[in-house]
Amino acid sequence: MHKFFNACLVLAVLISAFVLYSLEHSTRGLERQIAKLKSGILDEREEIKVLGAEWSSLTRPERLQKLAAENLKLKTVTAQQFISEDELPAKVPPEPVLVVNEKSKDPIADILKEMQ
């Protein structure tokens, strides 16, 4: 009786030791993963900061103005170019856009026109 009981206890000790070890092992694994993810987050955050600074530097108004002056044919917007929504219908060009298509030599546009 005693022997059987002791054998059971020994078995229980062995099993619990194994479970405990495997639990701890997996916990360590998870902890490593957490640490890895955390440092990954830190790295990403760093990256975001660098990219944010770069974006800010690339879109600084001074640079954009220079590029716009070189590559675009645009002028400073004057006050008269702003109109309210109510005035908008009156400002729409009188000729419909389709008229342009009539004169064009675009074959696809011609096909589309025939289909209509």
Added chain:
Amino acid sequence: MQGEFDGKHDDAVKLAGQNRIRLVAICFSFAFLAIALQLANLTILKGVSVDDDALAEHQPRLPRPDIVDRNGVVIATDIAVASLYADPRKIIDIDDAVESLTATISDLDAKALRAKLIQPGRAFAWLKRQVSPEERDAVYNLGIPGVGYVNERKRVYPLGRLAAHTVGYVDVDSKGIAGIEKYLDDQGALYTASLAEPSTHTAMPAKLSTDTRVQFALSDEVSKAVQKYRANAGGGIVLDITTGEIVALCSLPDFNPNQEDKNFSRQQANMMTSGVFELGSVIKTVTFAMAFDYGVTDLNGRYDARFPLIIGNAHISDYHAQRKVLTVPEIFINSSNIGTAKMALDVGLEGHQEFLRRVGFFDRLITEIPESAKPLLPKHWSRLATATAAFGHGFAVQPLQGISVIGGLLNHGIMTQPTFLQRDVAEADVLAKRIVKPETSDKIRYLFRLNVEEGTASKADVIGYRVGGKTGTAEKVVNGRYAHDKLLNSFIGAFPMENPRYAIIVMLDEPKATPETFGFATAGWNAVPTAGKIIERIAPLLGVAPKFTPQDIEKLAKLAKTADKSG
């Protein structure tokens, strides 16, 4: 006998042995229990996680918050940089190391590097400070023994010179030296702490009231004006007078906060807050508001400006002398010193001082940025002091304070403490202070608009945006005397005039006459058109909708015609 004795003896020994075993078992159980309890305590109850400590070690203090503008554009940020070092004693093959290092980092000088590494007994040498992450990884992957890196943080200002005076800069140890950067460390330490999120070792960005687009339009136009009129210096501020937010502030010459050597000269200081200037006729606005508010005169009032005003042995005369009895609006648009001085004398010495105290001209204007100067007012208030202070002589203030007070006069008489940080309307309402009656403000706004329509500030009339303003051409004091050829020109304006939201000040230090200005160097010919150009650029950015009266449309048609002819 023996057996009996033995048996007895055995029993006694057994008994004693069993007792001992029990004692030992109990001792062991207690010991194991203690260990088990301590184990449970350490692992389950306290639950110290190892990697948190490791992280804390990685970032020992709270990070410095980024600085962004009101739209979230990054103005200042911390980026991680690595500094490469070497322990020459551990490098096995110095020639090989030098070769691979110079091949990896382009701007490393092979000779200097060799000289550094070859020194006997040297244990430490910087290879290169503050390299990019790519360079760091490349060097790390070389795997040279004795070469390593340390992580550092570096403050960068991606926008460079833009808004440099507002933002300020930090020293090598990331300690704020000027501008908002200093505020984050000193008076604003509580504010900085409120931005921090210790759990994640990050911080929310500090949000400025600055709008980088408006800031650029202002800086760009002011710098063009400084060049065009060959001025020594220039500056400007755009202020939201309803909330006190400083939308843009520029002072030229400026500086680049990214530069390594930060020995900036005095000229590069922020003249809009750290210098005091006689703003000249701009200050007449304050005198007019005072006279209206005390009920001494109104828009129908008249003053005799035929003869110079004589107080003691001082003569006060007019630059644009009209030699007639002027109405109050005429005094304003002709900028008559005589008329303005008489108005101030009518208010009286006590009243004048009381009013200036009320609007805050006796106190230093304190904002977030540490650079601020105390106003210089006459030491003894005599009749002469009142008469001259009325048109801005002997009355020097920081330009920011000037525009803040005049902004208050225009904003229905409600002045709000200016700020460089974003502020909401509720917060602004708490800080708002009434300085004059709303009717007084109505009259001042009428005069401002009139002055742009017909007076000295007509070149700032950006049609559609209802600009109003006042010019000031002050002679600079050189060796204790006013120098006629050294001018400090300014313009303070606001738009849209029926309910102004934005006030603008433009200052030019010693602008010269050019052929284009027909030999004139007064404010109306340089500061005013500059302000006009700025307003034309910033009004759409600030969401001010243009409106056109029939007269405006006529004016535009005329302008278009002349443009056609000349073109």
